[in-house]
Amino acid sequence: MTVLFGTVEYFERAIYNYLNENQLKEISEDSLYVITSKLKKEILDDFVCDERIRLECLENLKYAISMITQNKEAV
Numbered sequence: 042m043t044v045l046f047g048t049v050e051y052f053e054r055a056i057y058n059y060l061n062e063n064q065l066k067e068i069s070e071d072s073l074y075v076i077t078s079k080l081k082k083e084i085l086d087d088f089v090c091d092e093r094i095r096l097e098c099l100e101n102l103k104y105a106i107s108m109i110t111q112n113k114e115a116v
Contacts, residue, residue, distance in 0.1 A: 047084075049101045081102065
């Protein structure tokens with residue numbers, strides 16, 4: 042299945058990939074901040090698109106982070 046840039050699934054996968062690549066066993070506030078900053082920069086600076094799509098991507102990123110944070114608290 043293809044995951045498209047800007048979807049909630051894309052951002053969830055990007056966050057978990059970053060954690061795996063950096064061998065982080067748990068999600069901390071610091072790691073989420075670093076990951077979020079990188080993804081926001083990518084959305085705002087590198088991704089060429091209509092402003093409406095850019096805002097939708099930012100909302101999807103927020104939603105992905107909230108889902109991951111909720112899952113972390115449930116464990």
